[in-house]
Amino acid sequence: MKTPSLWMIAAICLMAPASAAQARTAYDGSWDLVFVTQRGACDPSYNFTVNVSNGVVTHPNLVRFKGYVANSGLVHASVTVQDKFASGTGRLFGNSGRGRWSGRAASARCSGYWTAQRN
Numbered sequence: 001m002k003t004p005s006l007w008m009i010a011a012i013c014l015m016a017p018a019s020a021a022q023a024r025t026a027y028d029g030s031w032d033l034v035f036v037t038q039r040g041a042c043d044p045s046y047n048f049t050v051n052v053s054n055g056v057v058t059h060p061n062l063v064r065f066k067g068y069v070a071n072s073g074l075v076h077a078s079v080t081v082q083d084k085f086a087s088g089t090g091r092l093f094g095n096s097g098r099g100r101w102s103g104r105a106a107s108a109r110c111s112g113y114w115t116a117q118r119n
Contacts, residue, residue, distance in 0.1 A: 025055045027069045027092045030119035035086075035101060040110030042103070049119070075099060088114055 035046040050059050050067070057067025057077055067077030069092060078087035083106050090099015097116035104110065 025052070025069060025071055026094075027052050027073065028054065031092075031097075032117045032119060033114055034116075035088075035114045036112045037110050038112040040105075041108040042105050042110035073097070086110075090114060090116075092116060094118075 030049055030051050032049050033047065037044055048059065050057050052058075052069050055069045055071070057065075057069060057075070059065045059079075062079055062081065064080040065077070066079075067075065069075050073092040075088070075090045075092060075097065077089075079085070084103065086101050086103030088099055088101030090097055095118040099114050100111070101114050102109070102111040
């Protein structure tokens, strides 16, 4: 009776790390982003770095930042800072990516594109 229990425990111990490893994505790591304004009265460009961990995009200084990278590389993100809001979508391809964004700064509406480069 003890042998099947030991095998079950061993199997569970071996499966747990495999599940955690599968949660990592090919896009995990640090990424430099450049946002370029094409329409509207927002700043001409914005540059900052984000981190992707298990598909979740984070920025250490932005509390109201939400982002996700799917296993396919599709990206969805949004950020709110005081009276400014922006959201965007796009795709990462290996070590680079690109997409579109739109948002507002006070009453001004803005939009443009973004590019990403893995650090």
